[in-house]
Each structure stands twice: as C-alpha cells, then as structure tokens.
Amino acid sequence: MANLKQSLDQLLRFREIPRNRAQRFWLWINRISRNYALYFAQALKNFATKGQQEAAGFAYWAMFSMFPFFVLLLIVATSNQGHWSGRAQILSIADQMLPQVGSSVIQDALDNLPPNQHAFSLITALGLIFGSIRLFTNIQKTMSRIFRDERGRPWLVQTLIGLIMMITFGILMTVSTSLAALIALLRKQPTFVRTPAFGLEAVLALLIINAALFTMLFRFVPRRKVSWRSVFLGALLGAILWEVGRGVFDWYIASVANLGATYGSVAAVMGLMLWMFFVGCLISLCAEITVATADWQALRPPAVAVNVPEPNLPSDELSPTLRREFAVEEPLEVPEPTQSSTPDEQLSE
Numbered sequence: 001m002a003n004l005k006q007s008l009d010q011l012l013r014f015r016e017i018p019r020n021r022a023q024r025f026w027l028w029i030n031r032i033s034r035n036y037a038l039y040f041a042q043a044l045k046n047f048a049t050k051g052q053q054e055a056a057g058f059a060y061w062a063m064f065s066m067f068p069f070f071v072l073l074l075i076v077a078t079s080n081q082g083h084w085s086g087r088a089q090i091l092s093i094a095d096q097m098l099p100q101v102g103s104s105v106i107q108d109a110l111d112n113l114p115p116n117q118h119a120f121s122l123i124t125a126l127g128l129i130f131g132s133i134r135l136f137t138n139i140q141k142t143m144s145r146i147f148r149d150e151r152g153r154p155w156l157v158q159t160l161i162g163l164i165m166m167i168t169f170g171i172l173m174t175v176s177t178s179l180a181a182l183i184a185l186l187r188k189q190p191t192f193v194r195t196p197a198f199g200l201e202a203v204l205a206l207l208i209i210n211a212a213l214f215t216m217l218f219r220f221v222p223r224r225k226v227s228w229r230s231v232f233l234g235a236l237l238g239a240i241l242w243e244v245g246r247g248v249f250d251w252y253i254a255s256v257a258n259l260g261a262t263y264g265s266v267a268a269v270m271g272l273m274l275w276m277f278f279v280g281c282l283i284s285l286c287a288e289i290t291v292a293t294a295d296w297q298a299l300r301p302p303a304v305a306v307n308v309p310e311p312n313l314p315s316d317e318l319s320p321t322l323r324r325e326f327a328v329e330e331p332l333e334v335p336e337p338t339q340s341s342t343p344d345e346q347l348s349e
Contacts, residue, residue: 039296043288046146046305047281051288054142055280061138062276063269065131065166070094070106099249102272136162139283140221146287147222148303165216172209203243210239217283218290226294234290241282249275 029037094103137158144152153161214235219225253271263270295302315327 036293036296039292039302040289042302042304043285043292046288046303047285049305049307050145051142051281051284054138054145054284055277057138058135058142058280058283059273059276061131061135062279063273065135066272066276067106068131098272099246099253099275102275105268105272108268132162132166133159136165136221139217142284143217143222143287145305146284146291147224147226148291149223151223153223161221165221168216169213172212175209206243207239210242211235214238214283214286218287226291227297230290230293230297233293234286237289238282238286241286242279245278245282249278 026037091103091107094106098106140152140158143149152158211232212235215231218231218234219228292302315323318327
C-alpha cells in the first residue's frame, strides 16, 4: 500500500513538470519583453472571444459591396480608357487585392455584364453606397469596441467616412496598378538594367498600400486615438499578414481544399467568402494588437473582451434608456368620450 502511494506521488510530480516549465517560460518571456507578452496574449484572447463573430459580419457586407465596387470602377475606367484597357486595369486591381479564386469570381462577373453598362450605373452606385455603409458600420462597431470609444459617431458622419474610405481605397489600388504597369513598361526597355532589389518593387508597393489602408482604419475610424507608434506597428503587421495570407490561401485552395466537390458551382464564391472572413479576422486581430501595444506603452492594465450572453428581459425590468432603444412602444389608451357630451363639446375640449 505504501509503494502504491509512493508511485502515485511520483506520477503527480511528473505531471507537474510540464506545467512548471510552462510557468517558468511564461515568467521568463514576460521578463525579457517587459510584460508585453501579457498584453499580446490578452489581445489574442480578445480576438478569440469576439473577433471571429465580427469577422463573419464583415465578410457578408464585404461580399455585398465588392461587386458593385468593381462594376462601378469598370464603368469609370471604360469611359476614360476604352473597354479593353479599362477592363484589364480593373482585373489587375482584383489580382492585387484578392487571391486567385477571388479574382476569378470578379472576372466572371465582369464578363457577364450587358453591353449597355451605363443603363444600370445608378443601380450599381446605390448598391455600392448601401453596401459600403453597412460594411463601414460593421467596422465602426468593431473598432469602437476594441478602442473603447465612449460613444459612436452620428449616422451622417459615419456614412460620409464610409464613402470616403471606399473612394480612398479605389484611388490607392489604382495607384498601385499604375505603378505596376509603369514597372512592367520599364522592364521592356532595352536599356533597362535589372538589379536584385528591383524584383521586390511590386511586393513593397503592395505592402505600403496595405499598410496605408490599415493605418486609416486604426487612426481615423475609432474616436479614441492611440499613439502613432502603436498604429504603425498594427498596420505593418496587418500588411505583412495580408500578403503572406494571400499566398498561403492560394496554395490551400489549389492543393488542399477541394471546394468544388463540396459547394459545386458556387465554389469560387465560397472561396471568396472565406477570404473575406480571413480579412475580417485580420482587421480585428491587428486592431487588438494595436490597442494592446498602446496600453502597454501607457502602463495601463490590458483590456479584456467579455462575451457574456444575456437572456431576454421583461420590458418593466429595463432602464428607460434601454426601453426607448430596444423595446416596442406600448399603445396608449385613448379616453373614450362621455355619452352626455356632444360632438361640438368634444371639439371645444
């Protein structure tokens, strides 16, 4: 009996060895990082708590606004540059922005457009406005939660910022495409001398543009401002993960995932939806890291995302503010006129 107890004690001590080593490693990495590892781990946990749910909403509204966005770009490019050159420029933007499965969906959609594009340009613009408003509303709620905004923006200001962001995004992608075309033209020149660093020009241009987009999101969308240093860190991380994720996503779709066997004719659309979900996760994760870095620099305690589902409450238990926002207004009883009063008396009353 004593031998059995001794064996159990040894087994328990062996089980504690990995846990003790993990705790010592956790203490060591926090010591050398000046406790930044704690903030970084809390950012990852916050993303796991709420980021994936918000990324699903982002993916839906991004899909809703993407097709009108490219169709409107095609209409503008066609009117300025002609059909084929404008179409080639729009497809180049799609290739830089999306993985291969996404650019193929955009190409199929543009190929199926009727010849008279201007007949439905108004419908396309309305679809883009509605989709961009809903998309930006989703991003605004995510940024407000992560950056701890005390109150949201008015609806009109929020709408204008969403439209400005969509226009800025289109301008940045057009600049990127023009830069890529200029580089391709330089390569065809007989006097062009290729250097080892020149092969990275397209990647660097995309990184700069992606970093600019993330900087806009983290600096101008939330009302609460954080340091530029933390914004640049989150934006640079997001830009790098975007490009790495696009390459890994193309490899995954081509080599591992067989979406055609699962989704059939809508496999490409589902692949694009999966990519948009990844982008939504990337925005939420990098925003969490940005705020965690700002809190670490300011010596504030790390912010914690809490996901506690609340059951429905009876209306009489709600506060007046919550009742006005979420509850349906109860009908008021209209006093019935007395039988002794005449219609003229009722009007005079």
